[in-house]
Amino acid sequence: MSNITLEAKNITKYFHDPTTVKVLMDINFSVNKGDFVAITGKSGCGKSTLLYILSTMDTDYEGELWIDGESMVKRKEPDLARVRNEKIGFVFQFHYLLDEFTVLENVMMPGLKLGKYSAEEVENRAMEKLKMLGIENLALKPSNQISGGEKQRVAIARALINNPQIIMGDEPTGNLDQKNSQIVFEVFKQLAEEFKQTLLIVTHDQSFANRTHRIINMEDGKIIA
Numbered sequence: 627m628s629n630i631t632l633e634a635k636n637i638t639k640y641f642h643d644p645t646t647v648k649v650l651m652d653i654n655f656s657v658n659k660g661d662f663v664a665i666t667g668k669s670g671c672g673k674s675t676l677l678y679i680l681s682t683m684d685t686d687y688e689g690e691l692w693i694d695g696e697s698m699v700k701r702k703e704p705d706l707a708r709v710r711n712e713k714i715g716f717v718f719q720f721h722y723l724l725d726e727f728t729v730l731e732n733v734m735m736p737g738l739k740l741g742k743y744s745a746e747e748v749e750n751r752a753m754e755k756l757k758m759l760g761i762e763n764l765a766l767k768p769s770n771q772i773s774g775g776e777k778q779r780v781a782i783a784r785a786l787i788n789n790p791q792i793i794m795g796d797e798p799t800g801n802l803d804q805k806n807s808q809i810v811f812e813v814f815k816q817l818a819e820e821f822k823q824t825l826l827i828v829t830h831d832q833s834f835a836n837r838t839h840r841i842i843n844m845e846d847g848k849i850i851a
Contacts, residue, residue, distance in 0.1 A: 629658045629659050630656045630657070630658055630659075630692070630695070631657050631658060631659050631661070631693070631694060631791050631792050631824040632656065632657045632680065632691075632692065632693050632694075632791075632792055632824070632826065633655075633656040633657075633690075633691070633692040634653050634654060634655055634656070634676075634679075634680065634689070634690075634691055635654060635689055635690040635691075635692070636652050636653070636654060636688070636689040636690065637650055637652070637653040637654075637676070637679060637687055637688070637689035637690070637691065638650055638651055638652055638653070638687065638688040638689055639672075639675060639676075639679065639684075639686070639687045639688070639847075648847060649672050649675055649847050650672050650675060650676055650679075650687070650847045650848075651847045651848045652689075652848070653676060653689070653848075653849060654849070655842060655849065657792070657824055657826055658824070659791075659822055659824055660818055660819070660822040660823070660824060661818070661824055661825070661826075661839055661840060662814060662815065662817075662818035662819075662824075662825045662827075662838045662839045662840075663825065663826050663827070663838060663839065663840045663841075663842060664827050664828075664829050664834065664835035664838040664840070664841050664842070665677065665826065665827070665828045665829070665841075665842045665844060666828075666829060666830065666832065666835045666841055666842070666843050666844070667830075667843055667844035667845055668830075668845070669830070671844045671845050671846060671847065672844055672846070672847040673828045673844050674796055674828055676828075676844070677794060677796055677826070677828050679691065680794065680826065681710065681714055681716065681794050682698050682701075682706040682709055682710055682714070683710070685698075685701075685706070693709060693713055693714075693791065693792070694713055694791045696709075711736065711739065711740050711788060712740065712742075712788055712790070713790050713791040713792065714790050714791070714792055714793075714794055715736075715784075715785030715786055715787075715788070715790040715792070715793045715794070716785055716793075716794055716795075716796075717778070717781050717782055717785050717793060717794070717795040717796075717798040718781070718795070718796050718797075718798065719796060719797040719798065719800040719801050722781070723769040723770075723777055723780060723781065723784075724769065725768065725769055725770035726768075727768070727769060728765065728766050728767060728768055728769065729756070729761070729764045729765050729766070729767050729768075729769050729772065729780050730749070730752055730753070730756070730765040730766060732769050732780060732784055733752040733755060733756060733780060733783045733784045733787055734748050734749060734752045734787065735784065735787075736784060736785075736787050736788055737751060737752065737787040737788055740788050742788075748787070751787055752765075752783070752787060753765060755783035755784075755786045755787060756780075756783050758783070758786075758821075759779045759782060759783050759813055760779075761776060761779050761780065761783070764776060764780070773806075774801065774802060774803075774806060775802055775803075775805070775806030775809055775810070778798065778799075778801075778802060778806065778810055779809070779810070779813065781798075782798075782810070782813055782814075786817075786823075791824060792823075792824040792825070792826060793814075793817065793823060793824065793825045793826070794826050794827075795814075795825070795826070795827040795828065795829075796828050797828060797829055797830065797831075798810060798827060798829075799811070799829065799831055799834055800829075800830070800831070807831065807834065811834055811837065814827065815837070818839065825838075
């Protein structure tokens with residue numbers, strides 16, 4: 627069985643407004659199970675555009691994307707939505723927690739949406755993830771009553787709820803101070819090394835990137851290292 631979780635083959639992307647501009651050129655790389663990979667580069671180099679394609683949210687590109695051994699090319703949107711829900715967990719710069727719900731309810735949401743397990747099972751899984759991240763004591767707190775660093779850990783627990791093949795992050799420490807950035811980094815490192823979770827993180831934080839397993843460095847829509 628292949629160890630490759632995600633593979634990009636010759637991915638090229640154009641923007642057509644108002645003139646045609648090539649924003650990604652011939653992107654080729656693969657990510658294995660348990661890899662902790664950072665995608666870095668200056669603002670505007672194409673890293674977030676690439677992540678958007680890799681997450682199956684943008685289908686307007688040339689080339690091939692493979693996730694968990696399946697090609698994502700020419701898939702219908704409901705099928706891609708299922709792949710996103712089952713196989714990809716997302717952590718963004720802004721945590722996007724819903725203030726009116728508790729921490730536990732926020733973590734449960736993608737699990738309930740997937741509809742694969744009973745509400746009770748989803749709740750048990752959510753508590754497991756909160757424990758794993760050392761924040762089970764916050765479960766019943768309204769999500770607007772916890773700190774920024776805690777919110778980002780809740781967002782990571784939510785990303786893990788469906789046991790995805792890969793966690794994708796877009797500047798997940800971009801909004802945090804140094805102490806909380808360090809905590810989030812340690813969480814990611816533990817997920818990769820202890821739990822064999824695959825992580826693909828877009829970041830401009832070079833000290834964060836330098837401590838991952840591998841850096842993919844981009845410039846002007848190309849991988850340069």
